[in-house]
Amino acid sequence: MTFTRKGLATRQRIIDGAAEYLRSDEPGEMTLDDVRAVTRTTKGQIYRYFPGGKEDLLLEVAKYESERVLDEQQPHLGRLDSWEAWDAWRIALIARYRAQGRQCPLGSLLNQVGTVAGSAEVVTTLLKRWQVFIERGIASMQEQGEVRHDLDVEKMAAAFIVGIQGGVNVLRVTGETTHLESMLDILIEHLRERERAAAPLPGKPAVR
Amino acid sequence: MTFTRKGLATRQRIIDGAAEYLRSDEPGEMTLDDVRAVTRTTKGQIYRYFPGGKEDLLLEVAKYESERVLDEQQPHLGRLDSWEAWDAWRIALIARYRAQGRQCPLGSLLNQVGTVAGSAEVVTTLLKRWQVFIERGIASMQEQGEVRHDLDVEKMAAAFIVGIQGGVNVLRVTGETTHLESMLDILIEHLRERERAAAPLPGKPAVR
DNA sequence: GTGGTTTTGGACCGGCAAGTCCAATCTCTG
DNA sequence: CAGAGATTGGACTTGCCGGTCCAAAACCAC
Numbered sequence: 001m002t003f004t005r006k007g008l009a010t011r012q013r014i015i016d017g018a019a020e021y022l023r024s025d026e027p028g029e030m031t032l033d034d035v036r037a038v039t040r041t042t043k044g045q046i047y048r049y050f051p052g053g054k055e056d057l058l059l060e061v062a063k064y065e066s067e068r069v070l071d072e073q074q075p076h077l078g079r080l081d082s083w084e085a086w087d088a089w090r091i092a093l094i095a096r097y098r099a100q101g102r103q104c105p106l107g108s109l110l111n112q113v114g115t116v117a118g119s120a121e122v123v124t125t126l127l128k129r130w131q132v133f134i135e136r137g138i139a140s141m142q143e144q145g146e147v148r149h150d151l152d153v154e155k156m157a158a159a160f161i162v163g164i165q166g167g168v169n170v171l172r173v174t175g176e177t178t179h180l181e182s183m184l185d186i187l188i189e190h191l192r193e194r195e196r197a198a199a200p201l202p203g204k205p206a207v208r
Numbered sequence: 209m210t211f212t213r214k215g216l217a218t219r220q221r222i223i224d225g226a227a228e229y230l231r232s233d234e235p236g237e238m239t240l241d242d243v244r245a246v247t248r249t250t251k252g253q254i255y256r257y258f259p260g261g262k263e264d265l266l267l268e269v270a271k272y273e274s275e276r277v278l279d280e281q282q283p284h285l286g287r288l289d290s291w292e293a294w295d296a297w298r299i300a301l302i303a304r305y306r307a308q309g310r311q312c313p314l315g316s317l318l319n320q321v322g323t324v325a326g327s328a329e330v331v332t333t334l335l336k337r338w339q340v341f342i343e344r345g346i347a348s349m350q351e352q353g354e355v356r357h358d359l360d361v362e363k364m365a366a367a368f369i370v371g372i373q374g375g376v377n378v379l380r381v382t383g384e385t386t387h388l389e390s391m392l393d394i395l396i397e398h399l400r401e402r403e404r405a406a407a408p409l410p411g412k413p414a415v416r
Numbered sequence: 417g418t419g420g421t422t423t424t425g426g427a428c429c430g431g432c433a434a435g436t437c438c439a440a441t442c443t444c445t446g
Numbered sequence: 447c448a449g450a451g452a453t454t455g456g457a458c459t460t461g462c463c464g465g466t467c468c469a470a471a472a473c474c475a476c
Contacts, residue, residue, distance in 0.1 A: 004422065004473080028323045031463060042425050043465075053465065110381065111319045115236050123381045158390040159371070166374025173318065173331045182366040190398045212443075212452060239433055250455050251435075261435065 003049075011049040014039050019061045019068075022108045023100075030058075058116050065105040066126040070133075072096055077130075080137025083146065086191075090184050097168060098177045107172050127165075131157045138191065148194055156191065163187055211257075219257040222247050227269045227276075230316045231308075238266075266324050273313040274334040278341075280304055285338075288345025291354065294399075298392050305376060306385045315380050335373075339365045346399070356402055364399065371395055 003011065017039035021030055032046060032054055050056040070077065073096075076089035110123060134157040141147040167180025211219065225247030229238055240254055240262055258264040278285065281304075284297035318331060342365040349355040375388025 002422085006473080007423065010423080032465085033463070044424060044426075044467085047465070048423075054463095110377065120381050127378065127381070155390040156394065158387045159394045162374035162378055162387045162391040163367075163370055164374070165377045166370035166372070169318065169373045169377055170335065170370055173328050173335070179366045179370045182363040183370040186364065186367045186398060187394075190394060190401075193398075193401060210452085214443075215453065218453080237433095240435085241433070252437085252454060252456075255435070256453075262433095 007049070010041065010045055014041060014046060014049060014057065015060050015064055017041075018057060019064055019105065022061065022065075023103055023105045025103065027103070027108050055116050059118050059122065062116075062119050062122045066122055069106060069126065070130060077133045077137075080134065081140040081144070083192075086137070086141075086188055090188060093164070093184070094177055094181055097171055097180060102172050102175050104168055104172050107168065127161055131161045134160045141191070147191055151191075156187075160187055215257070218249065218253055222249055222254060222257060222265065223268050223272050225249075226265060227272055227313065230269065230273075231311055231313045233311065235311070235316050263324050267326050267330065270324075270327050270330045274330055277314055277334065278338060285341045285345075288342065289348040289352070291400075294345070294349075294396055298396065301372070301392070302385055302389055305379055305388060310380050310383050312376055312380050315376065335369055338372075339369050342368045349399070355399055359399075364395075368395055 014035065018030065018035050021027070021034055021038050032043060035046065035057070036042060046057065047053060050060065052059075073089065073093060076085060076092050079085050080089060106123070106126075131154075135153050138147060138151070138153045138156055142149055142151070142153070163183040164180070167177070167183050170179040171177055222243065226238065226243050229235070229242055229246050240251065243254060243265070244250060254265065255261065258268065260267075281297065281300060284293060284300050287293050288297060314331070314334075339362075343361050346355060346359070346361045346364055350357055350359070350361070371391040372388070375385070375391050378387040379385055
């Protein structure tokens with residue numbers, strides 16, 4: 001069973017349509033009939049190109065959206081080598097999510113983590129790749145002496161990942177990006193902290 | 209239509225059972241038959257005590273779990289007035305989520321945000337209350353001079369909320385609490401930063 | 417244009433799960 | 447203990463949705 005060009009085009013149309021639907025105003029539960037309606041296709045076609053049925057399709061969509069998420073942050077994400085770049089990235093990220101509002105493609109995927117086998121895998125991979133970009137950025141700043149060398153790069157990058165995930169999550173619930181913004185501000189601010197000569201004032205030293 | 213003591217007990221049993229089921233190993237989709245099985249009740253009873261059906265029940269469970277989430281962090285959360293308290297809270301939080309693993313009651317709720325009308329409201333309220341506890345904690349530390357006064361309390365508390373949400377989210381996907389831990393460490397570390405006399409070294413001043 | 421292959425359309429099936437209904441039973445009050 | 451009202455059990459209805467199937471149409475190579 002091989003696909004011709006036409007077949008592959010149809011297949012892609014289905015993925016696009018499903019992805020768009022999930023990203024749109026009312027995902028909740030996506031039925032195959034929804035997909036059919038959106039993509040102007042039929043059950044026959046869906047099952048032809050996604051033999052595993054709904055689950056199969058959802059997984060493809062997950063992969064597809066994973067790509068998108070990272071792509072949309074470029075070129076900033078790949079070039080976090082100056083404070084200006086970090087700022088540009090922050091701004092782009094916030095703008096993107098603000099525009100997106102409550103709908104989150106990744107969020108919709110996360111919802112299926114329990115349901116669709118393999119989707120946890122996909123998301124984990126995405127987060128991993130995302131984190132690596134950030135790690136590179138921080139390392140680059142360290143090399144330039146812009147970030148102190150005793151900062152744990154991996155940990156800090158992990159915090160960014162967590163922050164973004166959490167921020168988006170809060171956004172999904174409240175519809176506000178303020179929390180996401182707060183988090184990014186604080187993390188970047190923290191990134192800019194210099195080491196200190198000695199512990200000042202009362203309390204314990206600042207660096208654990 | 210009034211409920212007797214017996215009736216209320218049944219009602220509560222249904223909520224407890226449903227909550228426990230959602231928290232247990234295989235939520236995915238909870239059907240009313242699942243609830244029936246777990247709580248030893250019948251459809252008749254479920255509809256008697258939750259006239260709105262499934263949605264109605266889920267909302268009650270959401271409220272119930274909201275309470276739990278905060279309760280489980282007490283007494284620490286209510287008394288964040290020393291570094292020891294913050295540490296105890298952090299430890300309790302991590303232990304709690306580690307024990308819980310991939311299952312997240314709040315997460316299950318979040319999944320329904322799109323589906324169940326009113327659940328966004330419930331979660332928003334929860335986050336708000338949670339944040340207030342943290343704000344009080346930070347303010348208390350400021351009063352004691354343990355935290356610098358130019359720190360934006362609300363913003364910082366928001367970051368904690370975001371961090372926890374994100375950490376739990378990552379936990380749900382990866383099964384690891386490391387990200388959550390990184391985030392909490394960094395935020396608390398940041399909380400401990402003292403203001404600095406002047407901008408040192410190259411780069412811009414640390415405080416934006 | 418002919419035959420083989422791919423693509424498409426859509427009728428159909430089967431099961432599951434939400435929700436309805438009512439008769440039987442229990443419980444509380446006077 | 448009588449009777450009203452609350453509670454319970456579970457059969458039944460309904461509609462949706464994933465999945466199957468196959469025949470018609472389109473496409474392609476020779």
